[in-house]
Amino acid sequence: MRYTAFLATVAASALTAGVALAAEGDTLAQVKQRGVLNCGVNTGLVGFAAPDANGNWSGFDIAVCKAVAAAVLGDPSKVKYVPTTGQTRFTALTSGEVDLLARNSTWTFQRDTDLKMDFAGVNYYDGQGFMVRKDLGVSSATELDGATICIQTGTSTELNLADWFKANNMTYQPVNIDSNAEGEQQYMAGACDAYTTDASGLAATRAAFADPDNHVILPEIISKEPLAPATRHGDNNWTDIVRWTLYALISAEEYGVTSANLDELSRSSTNPDVQRMLGATDDYGAMLGLDKEWAKRAIAASGNYGEIFAANIGEQTPIGLPRGLNALWTQGGLMYAMPFR
Amino acid sequence: MSEVHAETVPFVRDTMLPSAAPPARQSGVVLWLRENLFSGPLNILLTLAGLAAVWGIVSHLWPWFAHAVWNASSIGECRQIIAERHGEGTTGACFAIIRERWNQFIFGFYPAEHYWRPTAVFGLMMFAVAPILFSESRRLRWTVLAVSAVTSFAACVALGAPDRVLLAVGAGFVALAALIEYAPRRALAFSVLYPFLAVWMLWGGSIWSPIAVLAGFALALVVWRLGARLGVGLLGLALGVAAAVWWWAALGPRVAADLQGLMPLALVPVESRSFGGFLLALTIGVSGIVMSLPLGIILALARQSNLPVVRTLAVMFIEFIRGVPLITLLFVASILLNYFLPPGTNFDIILRVIIMVTLFAAAYMAEVIRGGLAALPRGQYEGADSLGLTYWQAQRLIILPQALKISIPGIVGTFIGVFKDTTLVTFVGLFDPLKQMADTIRATFAWKGAYWEPYVFTGAIFFILCFAMSRYAMYLERRLKTDHR
Numbered sequence: 001m002r003y004t005a006f007l008a009t010v011a012a013s014a015l016t017a018g019v020a021l022a023a024e025g026d027t028l029a030q031v032k033q034r035g036v037l038n039c040g041v042n043t044g045l046v047g048f049a050a051p052d053a054n055g056n057w058s059g060f061d062i063a064v065c066k067a068v069a070a071a072v073l074g075d076p077s078k079v080k081y082v083p084t085t086g087q088t089r090f091t092a093l094t095s096g097e098v099d100l101l102a103r104n105s106t107w108t109f110q111r112d113t114d115l116k117m118d119f120a121g122v123n124y125y126d127g128q129g130f131m132v133r134k135d136l137g138v139s140s141a142t143e144l145d146g147a148t149i150c151i152q153t154g155t156s157t158e159l160n161l162a163d164w165f166k167a168n169n170m171t172y173q174p175v176n177i178d179s180n181a182e183g184e185q186q187y188m189a190g191a192c193d194a195y196t197t198d199a200s201g202l203a204a205t206r207a208a209f210a211d212p213d214n215h216v217i218l219p220e221i222i223s224k225e226p227l228a229p230a231t232r233h234g235d236n237n238w239t240d241i242v243r244w245t246l247y248a249l250i251s252a253e254e255y256g257v258t259s260a261n262l263d264e265l266s267r268s269s270t271n272p273d274v275q276r277m278l279g280a281t282d283d284y285g286a287m288l289g290l291d292k293e294w295a296k297r298a299i300a301a302s303g304n305y306g307e308i309f310a311a312n313i314g315e316q317t318p319i320g321l322p323r324g325l326n327a328l329w330t331q332g333g334l335m336y337a338m339p340f341r
Numbered sequence: 342m343s344e345v346h347a348e349t350v351p352f353v354r355d356t357m358l359p360s361a362a363p364p365a366r367q368s369g370v371v372l373w374l375r376e377n378l379f380s381g382p383l384n385i386l387l388t389l390a391g392l393a394a395v396w397g398i399v400s401h402l403w404p405w406f407a408h409a410v411w412n413a414s415s416i417g418e419c420r421q422i423i424a425e426r427h428g429e430g431t432t433g434a435c436f437a438i439i440r441e442r443w444n445q446f447i448f449g450f451y452p453a454e455h456y457w458r459p460t461a462v463f464g465l466m467m468f469a470v471a472p473i474l475f476s477e478s479r480r481l482r483w484t485v486l487a488v489s490a491v492t493s494f495a496a497c498v499a500l501g502a503p504d505r506v507l508l509a510v511g512a513g514f515v516a517l518a519a520l521i522e523y524a525p526r527r528a529l530a531f532s533v534l535y536p537f538l539a540v541w542m543l544w545g546g547s548i549w550s551p552i553a554v555l556a557g558f559a560l561a562l563v564v565w566r567l568g569a570r571l572g573v574g575l576l577g578l579a580l581g582v583a584a585a586v587w588w589w590a591a592l593g594p595r596v597a598a599d600l601q602g603l604m605p606l607a608l609v610p611v612e613s614r615s616f617g618g619f620l621l622a623l624t625i626g627v628s629g630i631v632m633s634l635p636l637g638i639i640l641a642l643a644r645q646s647n648l649p650v651v652r653t654l655a656v657m658f659i660e661f662i663r664g665v666p667l668i669t670l671l672f673v674a675s676i677l678l679n680y681f682l683p684p685g686t687n688f689d690i691i692l693r694v695i696i697m698v699t700l701f702a703a704a705y706m707a708e709v710i711r712g713g714l715a716a717l718p719r720g721q722y723e724g725a726d727s728l729g730l731t732y733w734q735a736q737r738l739i740i741l742p743q744a745l746k747i748s749i750p751g752i753v754g755t756f757i758g759v760f761k762d763t764t765l766v767t768f769v770g771l772f773d774p775l776k777q778m779a780d781t782i783r784a785t786f787a788w789k790g791a792y793w794e795p796y797v798f799t800g801a802i803f804f805i806l807c808f809a810m811s812r813y814a815m816y817l818e819r820r821l822k823t824d825h826r
Contacts (some may be wrong), residue, residue, distance in 0.1 A: 042784075043780060043781050044780050044783065044784025045780070046785070050784035051450065051784075052785065053444070054444055055445070080612075082770075083770055083781070084770050085768065085770050087768065088675065088676060091676045095676070095680060105626050145515070157822035179780055181783055184792070204786065206787065208790040209790065318786050319786060
């Protein structure tokens with residue numbers, strides 16, 4: 001009897017939770033009504049998300065927020081940036097505090113299924129690497145047997161490191177750190193032989209050293225870290241909007257649409273894909289619940305994918321990341337937008 | 342012959358010799374050194390070891406401070422300047438990060454054109470607390486008021502507050518100063534109203550909202566007084582609370598909205614997410630400190646109460662709160678509550694954190710005060726009873742004044758702890774000055790690698806504030822010293 005009552009309670013609360021989730025359902029309508037996009041971002045990651053002295057955010061992930069806001073609300077500045085930590089990011093999304101999480105989060109099986117998130121598409125292919133001092137005389141990560149390694153706790157990098165060393169029959173001494181800044185200090189103070197984190201982070205760290213030439217980033221990339229903007233599971237239309245905004249940015253690069261020639265091409269382009277994307281022919285925006293020029297505005301926000309890359313983390317910036325895996329598929333990379341058809 | 346001394350001795354000196362100077366080794370610096378530093382083999386050894394340690398630290402850190410650069414636009418430029426000035430390979434502090442991002446360390450992401458609001462709020466805070474904290478010493482009170490008024494006014498000017506704001510702030514300071522000088526009891530009314538004023542100035546919005554909240558308290562008070570006059574006792578209190586809750590939930594917001602329509606008086610609203618740096622630490626810290634003391638007193642009294650229900654509830658609350666880490670409570674505030682509250686509820690994150698910090702501090706405060714209560718001899722309680730005082734009269738007039746005085750070191754210790762604990766809000770994604778704000782500033786490539794400078798800066802400010810609290814506690818203890826030790 002009591003058991004049944006317990007079950008009934010559980011069922012009732014599950015039902016209430018379901019109703020609550022359903023009430024949250026239409027993110028697009030909420031964002032439009034609110035007039036501002038709540039975008040979950042990193043509390044600060046070089047090149048990806050950082051505020052300047054006046055509190056204006058910029059970076060590679062920020063550009064995604066801006067593009068979505070431009071597509072949905074018509075104004076890339078109508079974004080409220082909600083800085084989230086590694087612990088709070090997913091709850092911030094599932095609890096409805098943010099509409100979109102553009103926070104260098106790796107697309108993994110568990111997060112996609114168990115944590116009830118949808119990933120809209122990869123905006124940066126990262127991977128875990130190692131950095132060592134040059135005078136250590138190491139040229140490959142396979143020579144790191146028995147090394148002490150600085151590793152950020154509670155991240156997927158920690159698990160990757162353990163897996164990789166086990167698979168290669170090697171041992172290591174972890175030095176646990178809490179943040180990138182702390183890791184750099186430990187590494188510089190000589191507390192560890194090698195520092196490991198995502199390769200993009202390593203490049204930025206090395207570039208910021210007083211003596212970057214004395215440090216090398218080893219060639220091995222030991223994990224796949226596809227960083228993807230995430231939305232709540234269950235609101236497919238909203239995920240579609242984020243996904244196709246991202247694809248619009250990538251396609252724009254592929255078709256040579258830049259922030260400079262955007263206006264001109266939207267009138268004069270003869271490429272049917274570009275015509276459809278920019279709303280010159282057909283009304284693809286309506287299928288997303290948006291207007292005709294949504295993609296045009298998204299691209300206008302901070303340029304196409306290539307422009308965003310170059311402005312925030314590319315080789316012209318101090319961080320100096322090469323395109324690598326993030327080049328277009330036509331140039332040997334993995335960036336491949338689905339066709340606008 | 343007389344046996345008198347003077348008559349048996351041939352010569353008696355009738356003036357004193359001037360006292361000779363003590364031997365050089367028995368006076369002055371030498372004596373002090375000998376007695377305090379070199380009084381034995383062990384002490385000589387310890388002194389030398391201590392001096393070596395001090396020298397080691399100072400000689401190691403001094404160049405870093407001495408080479409400090411304050412004017413640069415990036416850490417790279419800092420390094421270049423240091424290398425130019427002091428030669429290749431030297432290191433130095435790059436305090437340019439503090440200079441460049443000073444406003445973010447102090448205000449977080451608070452909109453720049455409204456920086457004067459928190460500045461004025463903290464200036465006014467001193468006017469609200471001075472009549473209470475410095476009621477005895479006129480000189481001290483005026484020193485504190487003059488310093489805080491001048492600095493906060495100067496800061497408002499420097500931060501580019503509009504002229505009419507400066508006029509209002511200046512006039513407010515002068516009026517309050519006059520009020521405190523000529524009508525100290527009236528000044529206490531300002532102390533009571535201050536929290537509402539501060540909330541309005543910090544968060545902005547319509548002035549009628551805090552007034553509506555205040556009206557709720559007034560309503561509760563009126564109902565309670567009426568009840569007391571009619572002699573319904575506790576029922577009156579319950580009715581008063583019910584009336585206030587009804588007012589806050591149902592009528593108050595509508596009345597506030599209507600009044601705003603009739604007489605618009607509003608500041609530009611600022612979101613809680615914009616709070617950061619020391620503004621955040623002080624907002625949370627001061628609210629936690631101010632609210633945890635009365636709550637702690639009530640909890641301590643409840644724990645000593647003769648009513649089993651009250652006592653059990655108090656014990657459960659205190660032991661539960663003391664049994665979990667503050668971070669747990671903060672996580673509950675930031676994340677778990679989102680699941681329980683209906684979707685779309687916008688329960689302010691700073692408010693949630695303040696509530697949790699207050700509850701946490703109140704539990705510790707209750708135990709500190711209970712220590713004070715326990716230290717009172719039983720005769721004090723019995724004496725109060727024998728005078729025919731009611732429970733509240735006895736507490737107010739006899740028990741608490743003594744118990745609180747005994748508890749001062751513990752109370753201030755808890756205050757300082759609360760203030761420092763505010764940096765833990767970093768774990769719920771708020772921008773505390775120590776870690777999160779610094780990490781975020783370092784996320785700009787120009788400042789990546791400036792690790793120690795923000796810590797040194799933040800640590801120095803925390804030290805100043807906590808040391809001031811500690812000194813005030815010592816002053817208070819001296820002032821209240823009534824025993825004859």
